Amino acid sequence: MTGTAPSLPPPSAWQMYRSMVGVGLVCGLLVVTAFVGTAPIIRRNRAEALQRAVLQVLPGASSTRSFRLAEDGHLRPAGATATGDQLVHAAYDDRSRLIGVAVEAQGLGYQDVIRVLYGYAPARDAIVGLHVLDSRDTPGLGDRIETDPEFLRNFEHLDVALSDDGAELAHPIAPVKRGARTASWQVDTITGATISSTAVATMVSRSAAFWVPRIRRELAALEAPE
Amino acid sequence: MEQPIPPDPTDAPVPLGEEFRKGVWRQNPTFVQVLGMCPALAVSNSARNALAMGLATTFVLVASNVAVSSLRRFIPRQVRITTYVLIIASFVTIVDYLIQAISLDLHRALGAFISLIVVNCFILGRAEAFASTHGVVPSFFDGLGMGAGFCWALLSIGAVREILGSGTLFGVQLFHDGFQGATVMLLPSGGFFTMAGWVLLLNAVEQRRSRRAAAAPLAAEGAR
Numbered sequence: 001m002t003g004t005a006p007s008l009p010p011p012s013a014w015q016m017y018r019s020m021v022g023v024g025l026v027c028g029l030l031v032v033t034a035f036v037g038t039a040p041i042i043r044r045n046r047a048e049a050l051q052r053a054v055l056q057v058l059p060g061a062s063s064t065r066s067f068r069l070a071e072d073g074h075l076r077p078a079g080a081t082a083t084g085d086q087l088v089h090a091a092y093d094d095r096s097r098l099i100g101v102a103v104e105a106q107g108l109g110y111q112d113v114i115r116v117l118y119g120y121a122p123a124r125d126a127i128v129g130l131h132v133l134d135s136r137d138t139p140g141l142g143d144r145i146e147t148d149p150e151f152l153r154n155f156e157h158l159d160v161a162l163s164d165d166g167a168e169l170a171h172p173i174a175p176v177k178r179g180a181r182t183a184s185w186q187v188d189t190i191t192g193a194t195i196s197s198t199a200v201a202t203m204v205s206r207s208a209a210f211w212v213p214r215i216r217r218e219l220a221a222l223e224a225p226e
Numbered sequence: 227m228e229q230p231i232p233p234d235p236t237d238a239p240v241p242l243g244e245e246f247r248k249g250v251w252r253q254n255p256t257f258v259q260v261l262g263m264c265p266a267l268a269v270s271n272s273a274r275n276a277l278a279m280g281l282a283t284t285f286v287l288v289a290s291n292v293a294v295s296s297l298r299r300f301i302p303r304q305v306r307i308t309t310y311v312l313i314i315a316s317f318v319t320i321v322d323y324l325i326q327a328i329s330l331d332l333h334r335a336l337g338a339f340i341s342l343i344v345v346n347c348f349i350l351g352r353a354e355a356f357a358s359t360h361g362v363v364p365s366f367f368d369g370l371g372m373g374a375g376f377c378w379a380l381l382s383i384g385a386v387r388e389i390l391g392s393g394t395l396f397g398v399q400l401f402h403d404g405f406q407g408a409t410v411m412l413l414p415s416g417g418f419f420t421m422a423g424w425v426l427l428l429n430a431v432e433q434r435r436s437r438r439a440a441a442a443p444l445a446a447e448g449a450r
Binding site (some may be wrong): 010011013015016019022023024027028031034035037038039041042045046049060081134136138139140141 | 324
Protein backbone atom coordinates (compact mmCIF):
# COMPACT_ATOMS: atom_id res chain seq x y z
CA MET A 1 0.00 0.00 0.00
CA THR A 2 1.29 3.41 -0.80
CA GLY A 3 0.32 6.64 0.94
CA THR A 4 0.75 10.24 -0.11
CA ALA A 5 1.47 13.11 2.25
CA PRO A 6 -1.33 15.66 2.48
CA SER A 7 -0.44 18.57 0.19
CA LEU A 8 -0.25 22.02 1.76
CA PRO A 9 -2.52 24.74 0.43
CA PRO A 10 -0.69 27.24 -1.81
CA PRO A 11 0.71 30.21 0.15
CA SER A 12 -1.00 33.55 -0.01
CA ALA A 13 0.67 36.51 -1.70
CA TRP A 14 1.12 38.06 1.76
CA GLN A 15 3.10 35.01 2.95
CA MET A 16 5.42 35.24 -0.05
CA TYR A 17 5.89 39.01 0.31
CA ARG A 18 6.46 38.62 4.03
CA SER A 19 9.15 35.97 3.66
CA MET A 20 11.04 37.61 0.82
CA VAL A 21 10.91 41.16 2.17
CA GLY A 22 11.66 39.94 5.71
CA VAL A 23 14.67 37.89 4.63
CA GLY A 24 15.85 40.72 2.36
CA LEU A 25 15.62 43.20 5.20
CA VAL A 26 17.59 41.02 7.63
CA CYS A 27 20.20 40.20 4.96
CA GLY A 28 20.53 43.89 4.09
CA LEU A 29 21.07 44.78 7.74
CA LEU A 30 23.73 42.07 8.12
CA VAL A 31 25.62 43.13 4.99
CA VAL A 32 25.58 46.83 5.85
CA THR A 33 26.64 46.09 9.45
CA ALA A 34 29.57 43.99 8.16
CA PHE A 35 30.52 46.73 5.70
CA VAL A 36 30.42 49.47 8.32
CA GLY A 37 32.36 47.31 10.80
CA THR A 38 35.13 46.32 8.39
CA ALA A 39 35.43 49.48 6.24
CA PRO A 40 37.88 51.34 8.53
CA ILE A 41 40.07 48.23 8.86
CA ILE A 42 40.04 47.67 5.08
CA ARG A 43 40.92 51.35 4.47
CA ARG A 44 43.78 51.08 6.95
CA ASN A 45 45.01 47.82 5.36
CA ARG A 46 44.98 49.46 1.91
CA ALA A 47 46.87 52.50 3.16
CA GLU A 48 49.46 50.27 4.89
CA ALA A 49 49.86 48.09 1.79
CA LEU A 50 50.37 51.18 -0.34
CA GLN A 51 52.86 52.60 2.18
CA ARG A 52 54.82 49.31 2.12
CA ALA A 53 54.81 49.31 -1.69
CA VAL A 54 56.02 52.95 -1.83
CA LEU A 55 58.86 52.21 0.59
CA GLN A 56 59.76 49.16 -1.50
CA VAL A 57 60.02 51.03 -4.82
CA LEU A 58 61.86 53.97 -3.25
CA PRO A 59 64.49 52.42 -0.96
CA GLY A 60 65.67 54.64 1.89
CA ALA A 61 62.33 56.39 2.36
CA SER A 62 60.91 56.70 5.83
CA SER A 63 57.71 58.70 5.26
CA THR A 64 55.29 59.43 2.44
CA ARG A 65 52.78 62.09 1.41
CA SER A 66 50.13 61.79 -1.29
CA PHE A 67 49.47 64.46 -3.90
CA ARG A 68 46.70 64.80 -6.43
CA LEU A 69 47.06 66.42 -9.85
CA ALA A 70 44.58 69.29 -9.90
CA GLU A 71 42.81 70.48 -13.02
CA ASP A 72 45.18 73.45 -13.24
CA GLY A 73 48.09 71.03 -13.66
CA HIS A 74 49.54 71.57 -10.16
CA LEU A 75 50.10 68.87 -7.54
CA ARG A 76 48.15 69.47 -4.32
CA PRO A 77 48.43 67.51 -1.05
CA ALA A 78 45.82 64.76 -0.64
CA GLY A 79 44.92 62.83 2.50
CA ALA A 80 46.84 59.73 3.54
CA THR A 81 43.85 57.54 2.68
CA ALA A 82 42.98 59.36 -0.56
CA THR A 83 41.93 57.11 -3.41
CA GLY A 84 41.21 57.53 -7.09
CA ASP A 85 43.07 58.60 -10.19
CA GLN A 86 45.71 61.29 -10.61
CA LEU A 87 47.45 60.45 -7.32
CA VAL A 88 51.19 60.25 -6.72
CA HIS A 89 53.01 59.44 -3.49
CA ALA A 90 56.12 61.42 -2.60
CA ALA A 91 58.63 59.63 -0.37
CA TYR A 92 61.04 61.35 2.03
CA ASP A 93 64.07 60.27 4.02
CA ASP A 94 64.37 60.76 7.79
CA ARG A 95 65.49 64.38 7.23
CA SER A 96 62.33 65.06 5.19
CA ARG A 97 64.28 65.35 1.94
CA LEU A 98 62.48 64.18 -1.18
CA ILE A 99 63.79 60.78 -2.35
CA GLY A 100 61.34 60.19 -5.15
CA VAL A 101 57.76 59.82 -6.24
CA ALA A 102 55.81 56.57 -6.49
CA VAL A 103 53.29 56.41 -9.32
CA GLU A 104 50.66 53.79 -10.10
CA ALA A 105 50.26 52.51 -13.65
CA GLN A 106 47.93 49.95 -15.13
CA GLY A 107 47.36 48.16 -18.40
CA LEU A 108 45.98 44.98 -19.88
CA GLY A 109 48.10 41.88 -19.27
CA TYR A 110 47.58 38.35 -20.57
CA GLN A 111 44.41 37.61 -18.57
CA ASP A 112 43.34 40.80 -16.86
CA VAL A 113 44.45 44.29 -15.90
CA ILE A 114 47.90 44.47 -14.29
CA ARG A 115 48.51 47.27 -11.76
CA VAL A 116 52.04 48.29 -10.81
CA LEU A 117 53.66 50.95 -8.65
CA TYR A 118 56.99 52.37 -9.83
CA GLY A 119 59.35 54.76 -8.09
CA TYR A 120 60.74 57.77 -9.94
CA ALA A 121 63.83 59.47 -8.49
CA PRO A 122 64.17 63.01 -9.96
CA ALA A 123 67.78 63.30 -8.73
CA ARG A 124 68.76 60.29 -10.87
CA ASP A 125 66.39 61.01 -13.79
CA ALA A 126 65.40 57.35 -13.54
CA ILE A 127 62.83 54.85 -12.40
CA VAL A 128 64.45 53.06 -9.48
CA GLY A 129 61.98 50.36 -8.45
CA LEU A 130 58.82 48.51 -9.45
CA HIS A 131 56.26 46.54 -7.47
CA VAL A 132 53.31 44.62 -8.93
CA LEU A 133 50.16 45.62 -7.03
CA ASP A 134 47.70 43.37 -8.83
CA SER A 135 48.06 40.69 -11.49
CA ARG A 136 45.99 37.64 -12.36
CA ASP A 137 48.33 36.39 -15.07
CA THR A 138 49.14 32.71 -15.34
CA PRO A 139 50.80 31.24 -12.24
CA GLY A 140 54.29 30.00 -13.06
CA LEU A 141 54.40 31.97 -16.35
CA GLY A 142 52.89 35.46 -16.42
CA ASP A 143 53.29 35.92 -12.68
CA ARG A 144 57.08 35.94 -13.16
CA ILE A 145 56.73 39.73 -13.63
CA GLU A 146 56.48 39.77 -9.82
CA THR A 147 59.37 37.44 -9.04
CA ASP A 148 61.88 37.27 -11.92
CA PRO A 149 64.97 39.07 -10.52
CA GLU A 150 66.43 39.84 -13.96
CA PHE A 151 63.18 41.45 -15.11
CA LEU A 152 62.85 43.50 -11.92
CA ARG A 153 66.49 44.60 -12.29
CA ASN A 154 65.39 46.52 -15.45
CA PHE A 155 63.57 48.93 -13.16
CA GLU A 156 66.45 49.59 -10.76
CA HIS A 157 67.79 52.27 -13.10
CA LEU A 158 65.51 52.86 -16.05
CA ASP A 159 66.39 56.10 -17.80
CA VAL A 160 63.50 58.58 -18.02
CA ALA A 161 65.47 61.77 -18.64
CA LEU A 162 63.47 64.54 -20.29
CA SER A 163 64.10 66.19 -23.63
CA ASP A 164 65.69 69.64 -23.68
CA ASP A 165 62.33 71.45 -23.55
CA GLY A 166 61.21 69.25 -20.60
CA ALA A 167 57.93 68.37 -22.30
CA GLU A 168 58.53 64.70 -23.02
CA LEU A 169 60.89 61.78 -22.38
CA ALA A 170 64.14 62.04 -24.32
CA HIS A 171 63.94 58.31 -25.03
CA PRO A 172 60.57 56.54 -24.62
CA ILE A 173 60.85 53.31 -22.62
CA ALA A 174 60.93 50.39 -25.02
CA PRO A 175 60.48 46.65 -24.38
CA VAL A 176 63.04 44.43 -26.13
CA LYS A 177 63.67 40.67 -26.30
CA ARG A 178 65.58 39.20 -23.38
CA GLY A 179 69.29 39.81 -23.77
CA ALA A 180 68.82 42.47 -26.47
CA ARG A 181 68.96 45.44 -24.10
CA THR A 182 71.57 47.93 -25.23
CA ALA A 183 70.33 51.21 -23.71
CA SER A 184 69.28 52.24 -20.22
CA TRP A 185 65.73 53.12 -21.38
CA GLN A 186 65.05 49.62 -22.71
CA VAL A 187 63.38 46.79 -20.79
CA ASP A 188 64.41 43.15 -21.26
CA THR A 189 61.17 41.13 -21.40
CA ILE A 190 60.75 37.59 -20.01
CA THR A 191 60.83 34.57 -22.31
CA GLY A 192 57.68 32.59 -21.52
CA ALA A 193 55.93 35.66 -20.11
CA THR A 194 56.36 37.93 -23.11
CA ILE A 195 52.85 39.41 -23.11
CA SER A 196 52.83 40.17 -19.37
CA SER A 197 56.35 41.63 -19.28
CA THR A 198 55.78 43.69 -22.45
CA ALA A 199 52.52 44.95 -20.91
CA VAL A 200 54.40 46.12 -17.81
CA ALA A 201 57.04 47.93 -19.89
CA THR A 202 54.36 49.55 -22.05
CA MET A 203 52.21 50.72 -19.13
CA VAL A 204 55.26 52.18 -17.33
CA SER A 205 56.31 53.87 -20.57
CA ARG A 206 52.88 55.50 -21.06
CA SER A 207 52.60 56.51 -17.42
CA ALA A 208 56.14 57.92 -17.25
CA ALA A 209 55.58 59.92 -20.45
CA PHE A 210 52.58 61.55 -18.72
CA TRP A 211 53.87 61.93 -15.18
CA VAL A 212 57.62 62.62 -15.36
CA PRO A 213 57.32 66.06 -17.07
CA ARG A 214 54.57 67.08 -14.61
CA ILE A 215 56.46 65.87 -11.53
CA ARG A 216 59.56 67.70 -12.74
CA ARG A 217 57.57 70.93 -13.06
CA GLU A 218 56.08 70.47 -9.58
CA LEU A 219 59.25 69.53 -7.68
CA ALA A 220 58.99 72.68 -5.56
CA ALA A 221 55.52 71.64 -4.32
CA LEU A 222 56.72 68.13 -3.56
CA GLU A 223 59.81 69.33 -1.68
CA ALA A 224 57.93 71.95 0.36
CA PRO A 225 57.63 71.07 4.07
CA GLU A 226 54.29 69.72 5.23
CA MET B 227 -6.36 33.35 6.94
CA GLU B 228 -3.03 31.55 7.26
CA GLN B 229 -3.15 27.76 7.31
CA PRO B 230 -1.42 26.01 10.24
CA ILE B 231 1.70 24.20 9.08
CA PRO B 232 1.79 20.52 10.14
CA PRO B 233 4.71 19.35 12.30
CA ASP B 234 7.84 18.51 10.33
CA PRO B 235 8.40 14.72 10.38
CA THR B 236 12.12 15.29 9.72
CA ASP B 237 12.56 16.93 13.11
CA ALA B 238 13.15 13.43 14.52
CA PRO B 239 16.52 13.10 16.34
CA VAL B 240 19.42 12.42 13.97
CA PRO B 241 22.85 11.22 15.21
CA LEU B 242 24.87 14.45 15.03
CA GLY B 243 28.24 12.70 14.79
CA GLU B 244 27.00 10.89 11.71
CA GLU B 245 25.76 14.18 10.18
CA PHE B 246 29.25 15.56 10.59
CA ARG B 247 31.18 12.47 9.43
CA LYS B 248 29.18 11.92 6.24
CA GLY B 249 30.40 15.21 4.78
CA VAL B 250 33.98 14.57 5.77
CA TRP B 251 34.24 11.17 4.12
CA ARG B 252 31.23 9.20 2.76
CA GLN B 253 29.58 12.16 0.95
CA ASN B 254 32.67 14.35 0.62
CA PRO B 255 31.58 17.24 -1.65
CA THR B 256 34.82 17.26 -3.69
CA PHE B 257 36.08 13.68 -3.86
CA VAL B 258 32.73 11.83 -3.80
CA GLN B 259 30.02 14.21 -5.03
CA VAL B 260 32.50 16.08 -7.30
CA LEU B 261 30.75 19.42 -6.63
CA GLY B 262 32.19 22.93 -6.35
CA MET B 263 34.97 22.12 -8.83
CA CYS B 264 35.49 25.72 -9.96
CA PRO B 265 37.15 26.95 -6.73
CA ALA B 266 38.57 23.50 -6.00
CA LEU B 267 40.67 23.54 -9.16
CA ALA B 268 41.28 27.26 -9.70
CA VAL B 269 42.28 28.39 -6.22
CA SER B 270 44.06 25.30 -4.93
CA ASN B 271 47.45 26.18 -6.45
CA SER B 272 48.82 26.69 -2.94
CA ALA B 273 47.98 25.21 0.45
CA ARG B 274 47.34 28.66 1.95
CA ASN B 275 44.84 29.68 -0.73
CA ALA B 276 43.15 26.28 -0.56
CA LEU B 277 42.75 26.45 3.21
CA ALA B 278 41.44 30.03 3.08
CA MET B 279 38.89 29.16 0.40
CA GLY B 280 37.87 26.05 2.37
CA LEU B 281 37.34 28.06 5.57
CA ALA B 282 35.44 30.84 3.74
CA THR B 283 33.15 28.26 2.12
CA THR B 284 32.64 26.48 5.46
CA PHE B 285 31.59 29.75 7.11
CA VAL B 286 29.06 30.46 4.34
CA LEU B 287 27.81 26.87 4.36
CA VAL B 288 27.29 26.68 8.13
CA ALA B 289 25.72 30.15 8.34
CA SER B 290 23.38 29.59 5.39
CA ASN B 291 22.38 26.11 6.63
CA VAL B 292 21.50 27.53 10.06
CA ALA B 293 19.60 30.48 8.54
CA VAL B 294 17.66 28.33 6.06
CA SER B 295 16.82 25.78 8.74
CA SER B 296 15.65 28.48 11.17
CA LEU B 297 13.41 30.04 8.52
CA ARG B 298 12.18 26.84 6.86
CA ARG B 299 8.61 27.20 8.16
CA PHE B 300 8.55 30.89 7.27
CA ILE B 301 9.64 30.53 3.60
CA PRO B 302 6.98 29.22 1.18
CA ARG B 303 8.29 26.58 -1.22
CA GLN B 304 7.42 28.72 -4.24
CA VAL B 305 10.01 31.37 -3.36
CA ARG B 306 12.53 29.21 -1.51
CA ILE B 307 15.35 29.16 -4.10
CA THR B 308 15.28 32.96 -4.50
CA THR B 309 15.39 33.36 -0.74
CA TYR B 310 18.20 30.80 -0.28
CA VAL B 311 20.32 32.55 -2.92
CA LEU B 312 19.73 35.87 -1.16
CA ILE B 313 20.81 34.37 2.18
CA ILE B 314 23.91 32.72 0.66
CA ALA B 315 24.89 35.89 -1.27
CA SER B 316 24.64 37.95 1.93
CA PHE B 317 26.99 35.62 3.83
CA VAL B 318 29.41 35.58 0.89
CA THR B 319 29.48 39.39 0.89
CA ILE B 320 30.17 39.36 4.63
CA VAL B 321 33.00 36.83 4.24
CA ASP B 322 34.42 38.95 1.40
CA TYR B 323 34.62 42.00 3.72
CA LEU B 324 36.10 39.87 6.51
CA ILE B 325 38.87 38.50 4.27
CA GLN B 326 39.73 42.03 3.10
CA ALA B 327 39.93 43.09 6.74
CA ILE B 328 42.13 40.09 7.66
CA SER B 329 44.55 40.17 4.72
CA LEU B 330 44.49 42.09 1.44
CA ASP B 331 47.14 39.75 0.00
CA LEU B 332 44.90 36.76 0.68
CA HIS B 333 41.92 38.58 -0.82
CA ARG B 334 44.00 39.33 -3.90
CA ALA B 335 45.12 35.69 -4.19
CA LEU B 336 41.56 34.35 -3.98
CA GLY B 337 40.32 37.02 -6.38
CA ALA B 338 36.91 36.57 -7.97
CA PHE B 339 36.50 33.11 -6.47
CA ILE B 340 35.29 34.56 -3.17
CA SER B 341 32.29 36.12 -4.91
CA LEU B 342 31.77 32.91 -6.85
CA ILE B 343 31.07 31.03 -3.60
CA VAL B 344 27.51 32.33 -4.17
CA VAL B 345 27.12 29.95 -7.10
CA ASN B 346 28.91 27.01 -5.46
CA CYS B 347 26.30 24.36 -6.16
CA PHE B 348 26.85 22.30 -3.03
CA ILE B 349 25.99 25.24 -0.73
CA LEU B 350 22.60 25.72 -2.40
CA GLY B 351 22.34 21.93 -2.60
CA ARG B 352 22.74 21.53 1.19
CA ALA B 353 20.23 24.32 1.81
CA GLU B 354 17.66 22.67 -0.44
CA ALA B 355 18.34 19.00 0.28
CA PHE B 356 19.07 19.16 4.01
CA ALA B 357 18.63 22.45 5.88
CA SER B 358 15.16 23.13 4.46
CA THR B 359 13.89 19.84 5.90
CA HIS B 360 15.91 19.48 9.13
CA GLY B 361 16.27 21.27 12.44
CA VAL B 362 18.90 23.90 13.24
CA VAL B 363 21.31 21.64 15.16
CA PRO B 364 21.50 18.83 12.56
CA SER B 365 21.79 21.48 9.82
CA PHE B 366 24.68 23.10 11.69
CA PHE B 367 26.51 19.75 11.92
CA ASP B 368 25.70 18.93 8.29
CA GLY B 369 27.21 22.27 7.18
CA LEU B 370 30.21 21.85 9.45
CA GLY B 371 30.87 18.30 8.18
CA MET B 372 30.47 19.25 4.50
CA GLY B 373 32.67 22.32 5.09
CA ALA B 374 35.32 20.24 6.84
CA GLY B 375 35.20 17.74 3.96
CA PHE B 376 35.58 20.56 1.40
CA CYS B 377 38.42 22.06 3.48
CA TRP B 378 40.52 18.91 3.72
CA ALA B 379 39.87 18.06 0.06
CA LEU B 380 41.06 21.50 -1.08
CA LEU B 381 43.98 21.42 1.33
CA SER B 382 45.15 18.01 0.12
CA ILE B 383 44.95 19.16 -3.53
CA GLY B 384 46.61 22.50 -2.71
CA ALA B 385 49.44 20.92 -0.71
CA VAL B 386 50.37 18.48 -3.52
CA ARG B 387 50.22 21.22 -6.17
CA GLU B 388 52.31 23.64 -4.13
CA ILE B 389 54.95 21.02 -3.28
CA LEU B 390 55.33 19.78 -6.87
CA GLY B 391 54.81 23.17 -8.53
CA SER B 392 56.77 25.50 -6.27
CA GLY B 393 58.75 23.23 -3.96
CA THR B 394 57.15 24.87 -0.92
CA LEU B 395 54.39 24.11 1.59
CA PHE B 396 52.56 27.06 3.17
CA GLY B 397 55.38 29.15 1.68
CA VAL B 398 58.13 27.19 3.47
CA GLN B 399 60.92 26.02 1.14
CA LEU B 400 61.13 22.20 1.14
CA PHE B 401 63.86 21.55 -1.41
CA HIS B 402 67.25 23.00 -2.32
CA ASP B 403 67.50 26.41 -4.03
CA GLY B 404 67.94 24.94 -7.51
CA PHE B 405 64.63 23.04 -7.38
CA GLN B 406 62.67 23.57 -10.60
CA GLY B 407 58.96 23.09 -9.95
CA ALA B 408 56.58 21.62 -12.52
CA THR B 409 54.67 24.70 -13.73
CA VAL B 410 51.82 22.52 -14.98
CA MET B 411 50.94 21.74 -11.35
CA LEU B 412 50.20 25.43 -10.73
CA LEU B 413 47.89 25.65 -13.75
CA PRO B 414 44.27 24.42 -13.70
CA SER B 415 45.35 21.24 -15.53
CA GLY B 416 47.57 20.42 -12.53
CA GLY B 417 44.43 20.68 -10.42
CA PHE B 418 42.72 18.05 -12.56
CA PHE B 419 45.73 15.71 -12.34
CA THR B 420 45.97 16.05 -8.57
CA MET B 421 42.23 15.65 -8.10
CA ALA B 422 42.27 12.49 -10.24
CA GLY B 423 45.18 11.10 -8.20
CA TRP B 424 43.38 11.70 -4.91
CA VAL B 425 40.08 10.22 -6.17
CA LEU B 426 41.98 7.15 -7.38
CA LEU B 427 43.74 6.71 -4.06
CA LEU B 428 40.63 7.29 -1.92
CA ASN B 429 38.51 4.94 -4.05
CA ALA B 430 41.18 2.25 -3.71
CA VAL B 431 41.16 2.71 0.09
CA GLU B 432 37.35 2.60 0.20
CA GLN B 433 37.16 -0.54 -1.98
CA ARG B 434 39.77 -2.28 0.14
CA ARG B 435 37.83 -1.40 3.28
CA SER B 436 34.57 -2.68 1.73
CA ARG B 437 36.22 -5.96 0.72
CA ARG B 438 37.59 -6.45 4.23
CA ALA B 439 34.21 -5.65 5.79
CA ALA B 440 32.52 -8.16 3.46
CA ALA B 441 35.14 -10.82 4.14
CA ALA B 442 35.07 -10.47 7.95
CA PRO B 443 31.75 -12.37 8.62
CA LEU B 444 32.79 -15.18 6.23
CA ALA B 445 36.14 -15.53 8.01
CA ALA B 446 34.40 -15.61 11.40
CA GLU B 447 32.01 -18.30 10.12
CA GLY B 448 34.92 -20.36 8.75
CA ALA B 449 36.74 -20.14 12.08
CA ARG B 450 33.68 -21.59 13.84
